[in-house]
């Protein structure tokens with residue numbers, strides 16, 4: 001389960017961000033997870049509960065913002081959702097398009113410290 005190593009990395013990064021802010025407790029962490037990032041949100045939430053044990057995030061909440069995978073078609077200037085599993089084909093002009101604009105995100109976008 002690679003979500004555990006991802007969750008561990010999220011916990012470590014969030015701890016560091018909180019520490020730089022002069023706080024030693026985190027109440028919530030927000031992460032953006034793209035549809036094509038290869039992370040199952042439920043598995044990540046579960047792994048987070050394991051990874052946060054004994055850290056500054058012991059009582060922290062994990063907020064997962066899911067990002068839809070979208071590709072761009074240069075032929076007709078159309079952005080379209082590629083779906084899951086991804087299908088890189090423009091629905092408007094019926095041509096293939098590999099220009100992925102979003103969907104691979106895996107990043108921390110917010111860390112809330114314990115007041």
Ligand SMILES: [Zn+2]
Pocket residue numbers: 073074075076077078090091092093094095
């Ligand atoms: Zn098109």
